[in-house]
Amino acid sequence: MTIPDRFNAFRIHGGDGGHRSGIEQISLDALAPGEIVVRVAHSSVNFKDALAGTGTGKILRRFPLVGGIDVAGHVVASTDPAFREGDAVLVTGSGLSETRDGGYAEYARIEARWAVALPTGLDLRESMILGTAGFTAALALLRMEENRQTPSLGPLAVTGATGGVGSLAVDIFSSAGYTVHAVSGKPEHAGYLQAIGASEVLGRDALASARPLESTRFGGGLDNVGGPMLASLLAQTAAYGNVASAGLAASHELPATVMPFIIRGVSLLGVASAGTARDIRDEVWRRLASDWKPRHLDRICTREATLEQLPAVFDTMLAGGSMGRTLVNLGGTAESAS
Template sequence: MTTPKTFKAFRIHSDDAGYRSGIEQVSLDDLAPGEIVIRSAYSSVNFKDALAGTGKGRILRRFPLVGGIDVAGHVVASTDAKFCEGDAVLVTGSGLSETRDGGYGEYARLESRWAVALPPGLDLRESMILGTAGFTAALALLRMEENRQSPGLGPLAVTGATGGVGSLAIDIFSSAGYAVHAISGKPEHAGYLKAIGAAEVLGRDALATRKPMESARFGGGLDNVGGPMLASLLAQTEPYGNVASAGLAASHELPATVMPFIIRGVSLLGVASAGTARDIRDEVWRRLASDWKPRHLDRICTREATLEQLPEVFDTMLAGGSMGRTLVDLQPRSPQAA
């Protein structure tokens, strides 16, 4: 299949004219080098995408770049024998929209070392409802279970529960057999959280303690918030439970003591999805396509957007008004073709 001379992409600039982003016509020659070219089908919107697209976070390391840290589509050209025309692939993180052009374009050129063949059990749309958010949640569970986490230790708490990572974590953890307690400051969304797998929905005051130790009530959890809430979760975790840290929506600081670690043997595990080693990456996607596949992807996908709608989506997300996941349709289809 031949690619058009130019195609639409959401591109980000920072130069003497200032920081700006928007739709442009670009060519493959404008994109970072790579072994495979795909016709992009879907991407997604993550917090990093909103920061990068608005300039409110230092995400990009060079300019200009096409935004979007996730992308999935079909190969149209490849110089790597492992990939053939027509293969369905996905890439999350791996330098996209940071050091190389990302997924917010009708075509993308990718490094084959980071391209993951779409695993059986997922379609392209599902893979991007998951995207970096689902990958992060599943990587957290993988890390916890490698450190002997089990449902028998007690419920897993999930902070920032209505966000993309939080929503998918609830679904993934419950699919894996855990009772999940969603921690949220949005009580109006309790019905949504229970519908995607939360056994209980707790207010933020459940993690409001400033004491170094509290009565243990959670087997562990996934924190997307940072700051005092993470410290409180550590203080309320059962002996030898695991808490995975994956975000800093509230704070990058951790006002905690070593007491949960040296008295209860609690483990704090870091989750950095962007540069995950290839063998771990493949295992996470295998699990996401099989026994950890979320059961409520269509409910968690609360919005579908086009490239043109990205600025509005970014503003809503940064203002705290988004819920679940936003899917980006990169090849809008006519009603007859849908």
């Protein structure tokens, strides 16, 4: 396939010149080096993308860079023997839109060591509805089950449940056989949460207690919020249950005591998706394409956007007005690799 001399990209500038971002025409030579060139079919919008794209958060470590921490498409050129022209691949995290150009462009150049061959059971569109958010939720469950989490311990709580990670966690956990209690401050979306797998929808007051230990209510959970809600979830988790921490939508602080850990043996597990080891990364995507594949991806994908619409999507997300996942369409073909 012939790569055009110039193509569209959503590029972010910063540093001493101040923040600015928008669509530019760039050449392949402007992209960070890598062994694989991909014609991008889809990307997605994560909270980190909104912070980077608006300059609200210090995400980029060098400028300028193409935004977008997720990318999926077909290989159009490769110097790595593991990938050939036409192969469908995906990349999440791995320095995209931090130290390397990301997925908000018609073409992306990536390092082969981070590229994942699209697993049988997913198409490119599905892989980006999942993206970093789905990978994070599944990585949390993998870590929990490696630490002996089972459905018999009790329901799993998911905080920030209407967001991207939260919505996909609800679906993934229920698909894996767990009872899921979704915790959300948006009661108007209770029907949505039940439709994607939540057996109960709880308000934020369910995790409002400041006591170091409460009666056990959950077998564990995934927290996307931080702060007092995470502390309360720990205090209500059953003996030897696991709570995975994946976000800080409310606070980066943890006003907790050691009581849940030393009296009930509760484990607090960190989930950092960006630098996940390759063998674990491959296992997570294998599970997402098979027994952990969410059953309601089309419902969770609540919006599809073009590059031109990204600024509006970012503003909505940062204002707390988004729900589920936003898929970014770049115009590439989206058939599966199977």
